[in-house]
Amino acid sequence: MRIVVLVKPVPDPGEERLGADGRLDRSVSAVINGNDEYVLEAALQLIDANGGDVTLLSMAPAGITDPIRKALAMGATRAVLVSDPALAGACAWSTAQVLAAALQTLEYDLVLVGADTSDGGGGVVGAAVATLLHRPYLSHARKIEPFEGGVRVERLSASGHDVLEAALPAVVGGTQLLGEPRYPTLRGIMGARSKEIAIRTLAEIGLADRAVGGAHATTALLDARPPASRGSTRVVRGADPAAAAAAIVDFLVERRAI
Amino acid sequence: MGGIWVVGEVDGAGDLTKLSCEAATAARLLGDAAKLDVRGVVVAAEPDAAAANMTAFLPVVIAVRAPEALERPAAAVVAARVAALAGAAAEPPAYVVVGATLDGRDLAGALAALLGVGILVGATGLAWADAADGLPAGPRVEMQPFGGRVVTTSAFTGERGIILLRPNMVAAEPLAAPGRVEAAATQAIVDPAPVRVVERVVTQSTGPAIEDARVIVAGGRGVGGPDGFSGLADLAGLLGGAVGATRAAVDAGWVDYAIQIGQTGKTVKPAVYLAFGVSGAIQHKVGMQTSEIIVAVNRDADAPIGEFADLFVVADLAAVVPALASALRARAG
Amino acid sequence: MTAAPALGRLTDDQRAIRDAVRTLARERVAPRAAEIDRSATFPEDLRALLAEQGILGLPFPERFGGLGADLLTVCLAIEALSAACATTGLILAIQELGALPLLLAGTEEQLERFVPGLAAGRDLVAFALTEADAGSDAAAVRTRAIRDGESYVVSGAKRFISHGSVAHLVIVFAVTDPEADRRCRISAFVVETDSPGFSVSRLEHKMGIRGSPTAELAFDEVRVPIANRIGAEGDGFDLAMRTLDRSRPGIAAQAVGIAQGALDAAAAYAGQRRQFGRAIGEFQLVQGLLADMDARTEAARQLLYTACDEIERGAPDAGRWSALCKLVAGDAAMAVTTDAVQVFGGYGYLDDFPVERMMRDAKITQLYEGTQQIQRLVIARALLARNA
Numbered sequence: 001m002r003i004v005v006l007v008k009p010v011p012d013p014g015e016e017r018l019g020a021d022g023r024l025d026r027s028v029s030a031v032i033n034g035n036d037e038y039v040l041e042a043a044l045q046l047i048d049a050n051g052g053d054v055t056l057l058s059m060a061p062a063g064i065t066d067p068i069r070k071a072l073a074m075g076a077t078r079a080v081l082v083s084d085p086a087l088a089g090a091c092a093w094s095t096a097q098v099l100a101a102a103l104q105t106l107e108y109d110l111v112l113v114g115a116d117t118s119d120g121g122g123g124v125v126g127a128a129v130a131t132l133l134h135r136p137y138l139s140h141a142r143k144i145e146p147f148e149g150g151v152r153v154e155r156l157s158a159s160g161h162d163v164l165e166a167a168l169p170a171v172v173g174g175t176q177l178l179g180e181p182r183y184p185t186l187r188g189i190m191g192a193r194s195k196e197i198a199i200r201t202l203a204e205i206g207l208a209d210r211a212v213g214g215a216h217a218t219t220a221l222l223d224a225r226p227p228a229s230r231g232s233t234r235v236v237r238g239a240d241p242a243a244a245a246a247a248i249v250d251f252l253v254e255r256r257a258i
Numbered sequence: 259m260g261g262i263w264v265v266g267e268v269d270g271a272g273d274l275t276k277l278s279c280e281a282a283t284a285a286r287l288l289g290d291a292a293k294l295d296v297r298g299v300v301v302a303a304e305p306d307a308a309a310a311n312m313t314a315f316l317p318v319v320i321a322v323r324a325p326e327a328l329e330r331p332a333a334a335v336v337a338a339r340v341a342a343l344a345g346a347a348a349e350p351p352a353y354v355v356v357g358a359t360l361d362g363r364d365l366a367g368a369l370a371a372l373l374g375v376g377i378l379v380g381a382t383g384l385a386w387a388d389a390a391d392g393l394p395a396g397p398r399v400e401m402q403p404f405g406g407r408v409v410t411t412s413a414f415t416g417e418r419g420i421i422l423l424r425p426n427m428v429a430a431e432p433l434a435a436p437g438r439v440e441a442a443a444t445q446a447i448v449d450p451a452p453v454r455v456v457e458r459v460v461t462q463s464t465g466p467a468i469e470d471a472r473v474i475v476a477g478g479r480g481v482g483g484p485d486g487f488s489g490l491a492d493l494a495g496l497l498g499g500a501v502g503a504t505r506a507a508v509d510a511g512w513v514d515y516a517i518q519i520g521q522t523g524k525t526v527k528p529a530v531y532l533a534f535g536v537s538g539a540i541q542h543k544v545g546m547q548t549s550e551i552i553v554a555v556n557r558d559a560d561a562p563i564g565e566f567a568d569l570f571v572v573a574d575l576a577a578v579v580p581a582l583a584s585a586l587r588a589r590a591g
Numbered sequence: 592m593t594a595a596p597a598l599g600r601l602t603d604d605q606r607a608i609r610d611a612v613r614t615l616a617r618e619r620v621a622p623r624a625a626e627i628d629r630s631a632t633f634p635e636d637l638r639a640l641l642a643e644q645g646i647l648g649l650p651f652p653e654r655f656g657g658l659g660a661d662l663l664t665v666c667l668a669i670e671a672l673s674a675a676c677a678t679t680g681l682i683l684a685i686q687e688l689g690a691l692p693l694l695l696a697g698t699e700e701q702l703e704r705f706v707p708g709l710a711a712g713r714d715l716v717a718f719a720l721t722e723a724d725a726g727s728d729a730a731a732v733r734t735r736a737i738r739d740g741e742s743y744v745v746s747g748a749k750r751f752i753s754h755g756s757v758a759h760l761v762i763v764f765a766v767t768d769p770e771a772d773r774r775c776r777i778s779a780f781v782v783e784t785d786s787p788g789f790s791v792s793r794l795e796h797k798m799g800i801r802g803s804p805t806a807e808l809a810f811d812e813v814r815v816p817i818a819n820r821i822g823a824e825g826d827g828f829d830l831a832m833r834t835l836d837r838s839r840p841g842i843a844a845q846a847v848g849i850a851q852g853a854l855d856a857a858a859a860y861a862g863q864r865r866q867f868g869r870a871i872g873e874f875q876l877v878q879g880l881l882a883d884m885d886a887r888t889e890a891a892r893q894l895l896y897t898a899c900d901e902i903e904r905g906a907p908d909a910g911r912w913s914a915l916c917k918l919v920a921g922d923a924a925m926a927v928t929t930d931a932v933q934v935f936g937g938y939g940y941l942d943d944f945p946v947e948r949m950m951r952d953a954k955i956t957q958l959y960e961g962t963q964q965i966q967r968l969v970i971a972r973a974l975l976a977r978n979a
Contacts, residue, residue, distance in 0.1 A: 016404040122379020151302025160461035186645035218376025223411040241577035
């Protein structure tokens with residue numbers, strides 16, 4: 001199976017900051033988006049069972065390779081990084097076009113994409129990429145089962161789950177329920193050094209004269225401010241259960257919650 | 259300029275979802291401020307009931323019958339039909355408002371690709387502003403990325419865009435007099451990349467969906483097991499709320515992933531968040547820290563949740579949960 | 592592995608390995624540490640985790656399934672693990688210690704027989720030199736290995752043997768020629784613990800590293816094939832000393848890790864604990880304590896890394912480097928953990944917080960693999976020899 005996993009390097013959750021220009025501060029140490037690790041794990045399990053290879057595809061500044069190396073250390077075969085100064089400040093729509101164009105230069109049976117990103121992304125890129133490529137999109141998967149020429153997915157729904165099927169090649173979006181990502185073994189870490197990270201510019205994926213990137217962003221940040229302070233915490237200690245319960249009820253009444 | 263469209267989501271019973279009522283209200287208020295036409299769109303195999311529901315909130319609702327929706331995931335069908343409708347309209351919509359559910363995200367992504375427009379995801383507030391600072395007149399969208407650590411205001415650089423609205427941000431407000439439904443026919447779309455729904459499996463689900471709940475009673479590792487969660491369900495019932503959980507409880511197999519709140523689960527903003535045995539670690543905090551009122555009960559006086567809760571009770575939840583249930587029953591009775 | 596880095600700088604591989612072990616230590620080892628200490632139980636689950644992650648394979652040659660890591664890399668891993676749990680860091684340190692006699696002097700046949708299991712982390716190996724009456728005076732061991740046909744018959748007892756009760760292999764130093772000179776009396780043997788006559792006669796109850804089993808081993812006419820003797824007869828004492836020269840940095844790494852763990856806990860506490868309306872970290876006396884703790888820990892760390900480089904490069908005074916880093920790190924760990932308890936005040940004395948355990952754990956680094964006094968003798972002798 002040839003699998004491409006879309007991965008996004010994001011700031012370490014809890015460390016995200018906006019720079020003075022209103023863009024995400026990329027100098028903060030980066031990790032692979034948490035949700036992407038689940039689909040990467042699913043991809044690795046699929047090739048452990050069925051053979052094949054896993055290519056990581058990412059759109060990110062060229063210097064951010066540590067998270068990609070870690071994903072390679074987990075067992076991915078190679079990485080393709082689309083990197084171009086024009087892409088700084090790109091919006092989700094640009095990102096989708098770039099990833100779709102890059103995918104058209106690769107061969108794959110399955111593209112896996114994570115749920116939303118911890119740095120504010122909304123989990124919309126997978127659907128946009130699949131639509132641009134005219135590929136089936138099976139989202140919010142908790143189980144992925146390829147079969148001859150197709151893939152079956154259990155998709156989370158509001159009332160349980162749906163079982164979906166589509167022909168390959170297909171785009172599948174995953175969730176945490178696909179299973180805990182493996183730790184990279186030390187052998188994997190040492191092997192990652194010699195795995196390929198190919199850098200592609202916009203021109204190399206055929207987008208030289210397309211309206212993508214920061215200059216063509218469809219959205220703009222106007223303002224960023226800290227949230228209103230919650231105020232101080234009222235603490236109740238040493239109360240017996242009845243008194244504690246009464247304190248909670250009184251508090252909720254005082255705040256007009258009940 | 260084209261108007262504002264609101265795409266309504268249809269629930270399992272064929273009715274309009276609560277979030278879609280909120281989205282319709284938000285879009286209508288936006289349209290009033292912008293002096294733009296607002297209309298609802300409902301696409302489903304059987305759209306009539308939901309379209310009728312939506313007329314409580316919007317003057318015009320377009321109902322599109324799409325029989326292919328019986329066998330396909332909703333989002334791709336709706337996106338294709340809405341794009342066709344937009345293409346056929348005298349004036350395509352400038353802005354499309356969609357509720358930020360699993361289907362809503364899929365819809366927004368597909369629609370963005372079909373219409374070639376940008377998306378603002380996770381709106382917590384919507385307002386209209388005049389042209390300023392090189393930006394055209396348009397919606398100003400408030401969002402809270404990074405788990406709510408920062409509040410931002412964003413806009414579209416052009417005069418088009420898709421907005422995904424989070425649950426519980428805008429209160430649904432019906433019109434004084436309901437609007438009307440218009441049926442519209444669009445061509446059946448030949449899907450170049452069909453996905454077939456082979457089976458729909460329904461598992462238990464009583465009470466409000468967690469993102470819609472006004473009150474959430476959440477349990478963490480300290481609850482100790484599935485039995486502890488039935489005590490929380492009792493409290494949730496008494497408060498008209500839903501039960502939520504941290505990742506630890508889900509990983510332990512005590513509750514379903516559908517009610518997991520946090521970084522890899524749901525983000526919620528209820529009026530009241532009651533947390534029992536929840537440590538308040540960052541992975542959970544980012545899913546609930548914008549709740550209006552946070553009350554936490556934990557045996558550990560140093561639990562991080564004590565730093566951002568409004569009321570922190572240091573006590574054993576095993577005793578407090580039944581005591582609280584009694585106190586609430588006494589008030590009601 | 593890549594060439595040794597310039598002084599004080601780690602290669603990309605070393606950094607990546609250190610970070611990966613730190614993540615594992617934080618997520619999987621730290622949550623177990625208090626319970627391991629409280630129950631004084633060997634963490635077999637963590638042994639399995641370290642094996643599966645390849646961490647126990649670090650010291651072993653690649654041709655036997657190991658990772659062929661240099662001494663500094665092994666120490667980085669021991670340090671990272673020990674910051675979370677000294678017992679767990681010791682699993683790697685003892686595996687290295689026990690295997691060193693084989694790696695230094697074993698035949699290819701012995702390596703092929705024993706090392707794959709060790710590198711996989713499946714088999715644990717212990718180092719049995721010390722006896723009840725032979726601690727610092729290691730040459731005074733009395734366990735006997737008498738040649739009998741194609742085997743040796745080993746009889747005697749070893750004391751204070753780390754992992755003695757969980758090891759599959761024990762490297763035993765026994766007297767083969769009682770008449771010979773002190774330094775030529777002893778030979779080293781690989782004893783497989785499923786051999787008849789081998790038993791664990793006692794497990795010690797210790798102040799610290801309570802999850803690490805410290806055993807008294809009894810050898811009651813255990814037959815050991817000649818093929819299990821490491822090196823020639825009489826090579827044992829010298830082999831033991833060469834082993835310790837290379838393994839002492841592992842203990843220094845454990846000590847640096849313990850110190851860092853205590854420092855991190857104390858610094859975090861100082862930022863949160865409030866007295867007199869302020870965080871105690873704002874008071875100068877507390878700042879003074881913390882600063883000294885950081886300085887001592889960092890100094891011990893930098894000396895350790897330099898020592899590893901020197902030893903790896905084959906420095907002729909490896910023994911001096913080994914003793915220096917162990918001396919400084921052991922004393923640093925004791926001082927830093929004691930000060931960490933002080934920063935916590937009364938709470939530091941309770942087992943609700945990790946620093947009292949870290950203080951109890953730190954003490955052993957001043958005692959085993961050569962007491963601090965022995966380290967001083969080694970250093971002084973080397974110094975005087977240089978200046979003779």
